[in-house]
Amino acid sequence: MHLVPAERADRRAIDGHRVCDAVAAIGEPDHVRAWAERFSLLSDPGRLALLVALRQTGPLAVSDLAIATGMNGPAVSQALRLLRAAGVVAGEKDGRVVRYRIIDPITADLLRHCVCGSG
Amino acid sequence: MHLVPAERADRRAIDGHRVCDAVAAIGEPDHVRAWAERFSLLSDPGRLALLVALRQTGPLAVSDLAIATGMNGPAVSQALRLLRAAGVVAGEKDGRVVRYRIIDPITADLLRHCVCGSG
DNA sequence: TGGATACCTGCACAGCCGCGCAGGTATCCA
DNA sequence: TGGATACCTGCGCGGCTGTGCAGGTATCCA
Numbered sequence: 001m002h003l004v005p006a007e008r009a010d011r012r013a014i015d016g017h018r019v020c021d022a023v024a025a026i027g028e029p030d031h032v033r034a035w036a037e038r039f040s041l042l043s044d045p046g047r048l049a050l051l052v053a054l055r056q057t058g059p060l061a062v063s064d065l066a067i068a069t070g071m072n073g074p075a076v077s078q079a080l081r082l083l084r085a086a087g088v089v090a091g092e093k094d095g096r097v098v099r100y101r102i103i104d105p106i107t108a109d110l111l112r113h114c115v116c117g118s119g
Numbered sequence: 120m121h122l123v124p125a126e127r128a129d130r131r132a133i134d135g136h137r138v139c140d141a142v143a144a145i146g147e148p149d150h151v152r153a154w155a156e157r158f159s160l161l162s163d164p165g166r167l168a169l170l171v172a173l174r175q176t177g178p179l180a181v182s183d184l185a186i187a188t189g190m191n192g193p194a195v196s197q198a199l200r201l202l203r204a205a206g207v208v209a210g211e212k213d214g215r216v217v218r219y220r221i222i223d224p225i226t227a228d229l230l231r232h233c234v235c236g237s238g
Numbered sequence: 239t240g241g242a243t244a245c246c247t248g249c250a251c252a253g254c255c256g257c258g259c260a261g262g263t264a265t266c267c268a
Numbered sequence: 269t270g271g272a273t274a275c276c277t278g279c280g281c282g283g284c285t286g287t288g289c290a291g292g293t294a295t296c297c298a
Contacts, residue, residue, distance in 0.1 A: 019186050
């Protein structure tokens with residue numbers, strides 16, 4: 001039952017079985033890491049504001065996002081670049097305007113907690 | 120209808136009404152900031168692993184958390200210090216052992232998404 | 239009472255991230 | 269065709285954050 005890796009199996013545990021439960025709960029380190037990165041994308045006020053706006057309003061142009069959030073243009077671009085690289089948002093070109101929207105359902109679901117009042 | 124702050128109301132918007140919707144969706148900057156900080160607490164693999172373990176297993180001692188996550192003692196202490204200062208976890212002293220548990224229901228709810236398989 | 243354990247704290251260091259500016263490209267209007 | 273708009277990218281700087289080590293305190297066992 002000892003799911004603890006051998007490298008630290010010699011450490012004295014207070015509640016051995018609970019440690020095993022915890023190891024089982026944590027699961028694959030990569031899994032945890034992936035979720036941490038996902039949360040990391042939401043940990044910046046600028047990015048979070050952009051995502052909340054996108055989720056609530058739908059496709060929005062970069063300059064409109066800049067106006068709505070109070071950020072300047074390049075800052076919005078850089079934030080969207082990160083989010084796009086992470087597969088959270090996608091941009092669609094409409095003439096010289098690029099409208100972004102959220103394409104990751106998991107992130108959209110997480111954002112629901114922030115705007116709980118307005119579903 | 121223009122909810123845009125006067126300081127940047129002169130900027131030309133692509134879709135004016137959508138900008139207003141976005142501003143309304145974002146709401147109070149402090150609100151967004153608070154959520155960003157909340158997500159920030161989950162953006163570190165160590166802290167996230169600790170919280171997942173705590174949520175799944177319940178009260179756990181610091182040293183057990185260290186064994187389960189593979190972190191060393193002081194790292195766990197510091198992570199828990201942050202989480203405790205943020206009001207996410209609380210520790211209860213039982214002799215020389217301190218067992219921590221999650222006291223913030225919102226964070227616990229967020230963690231649900233990471234362990235979706237085991238509710 | 240003496241030793242060991244469990245935990246907390248402060249400090250110094252490396253690494254990362256957000257931020258702003260300048261330059262470049264593609265597209266639309268006159 | 270010329271000018272303006274909308275957006276993207278690279279670079280450098282300041283600040284924050286995670287990490288490890290050493291020291292200190294409180295508690296349990298013999």
